[in-house]
Amino acid sequence: MKKNLSYIDSVHRDGRIWNIGVMILLLAFPCTIAILFSVSPDWGALGMGLIATAPMYWAVGAIETVTFVPMLGAGGSYLSFVTGNISNLKLPCALNALEQNEVSANSEEGEVISTIAIATSSIVTTLIIIVGVICIVPLTPILAAPVLRPAFEQILPALFGGLGVAFVSKNWKLALAPIGLMLVLFIFVPALNAGTVGIMVPVSALFTIGIGRILYKRGVL
Numbered sequence: 522m523k524k525n526l527s528y529i530d531s532v533h534r535d536g537r538i539w540n541i542g543v544m545i546l547l548l549a550f551p552c553t554i555a556i557l558f559s560v561s562p563d564w565g566a567l568g569m570g571l572i573a574t575a576p577m578y579w580a581v582g583a584i585e586t587v588t589f590v591p592m593l594g595a596g597g598s599y600l601s602f603v604t605g606n607i608s609n610l611k612l613p614c615a616l617n618a619l620e621q622n623e624v625s626a627n628s629e630e631g632e633v634i635s636t637i638a639i640a641t642s643s644i645v646t647t648l649i650i651i652v653g654v655i656c657i658v659p660l661t662p663i664l665a666a667p668v669l670r671p672a673f674e675q676i677l678p679a680l681f682g683g684l685g686v687a688f689v690s691k692n693w694k695l696a697l698a699p700i701g702l703m704l705v706l707f708i709f710v711p712a713l714n715a716g717t718v719g720i721m722v723p724v725s726a727l728f729t730i731g732i733g734r735i736l737y738k739r740g741v742l
Contacts, residue, residue, distance in 0.1 A: 529632070532596045532599065540603060584726075585722075588722070588726035589612065592626055594627065595632060597611070597626070597638070600639045600643065601615075609677065610642055613680055613681065613684050614638045618638035620688075694741060695729065695732070702728055
C-alpha cells in the first residue's frame with residue numbers, strides 16, 4: 522500500500538529531484554560540446570582556477586543555505602536555488618508576501634505563500650526577459666537615454682529601501698547591528714562594491730543572529 526506523503530515531505534522529494542535535474546542539465550551542455558567537437562579544457566588551468574575561486578563559492582553556498590532557508594521556507598528555497606537571483610528578487614518577493622499575509626516562513630501557510638511568491642517572481646521575470654529580448658533593438662535608444670540613467674541606478678535602492686523601512690520599524694534595536702556593520706564595511710573597505718552583495722548578505726545575517734542572541738540574553742529584546 523502506497524504511503525501518502527505530507528506536503529513538506531513531497532516538497533523535499535520534488536525539490537531534490539528538480540535540483541539534481543538542473544545540476545545535470547547545467548553539466549550536460551559543456552560535456553556535450555566537448556564530445557561533439559572533441560575538445561577538452563586545460564585541466565591544469567581549470568584546477569588552478571578552482572583552487573582560487575571554489576572555496577569562496579563553497580563558503581557562500583553554505584552560508585546562504587543557513588541564512589536563506591529559514592526566511593524562504595523549504596519549497597521557496599528549492600525553487601530559489603534553481604532559478605537564482607535570490608537576494609535581488611526572490612528574497613524580497615518572499616519576505617514581502619509573508620509580511621503582507623502576517624505569517625512566518627516556517628509555518629504551513631508561510632511555506633505555501635513563500636513558494637507561490639517566488640514562483641510568480643520567476644514566471645514574471647521570465648516573461649519580462651522574453652519581452653526584453655524581443656524589444657531590445659527598438660527600445661535601445663530610449664533605454665540608453667541619459668535622462669533615464671539615474672532612474673535605473675535607483676531601482677534596487679528603492680526596492681530594498683521600502684522593504685527595509687517595514688522590517689526596521691518592527692525591531693529597530695536589532696536592525697541597528699547589520700546597518701552599522703554594512704555602513705562601516707562599505708565606507709572603510711573600498712574593495713567592497715555591488716558585486717559583493719551576494720557575500721555580504723549572508724555575513725550580515727550571521728552577524729545579526731549573533732547580536733540578536735546577545736541582546737536576547739541581556740533582556741534587551
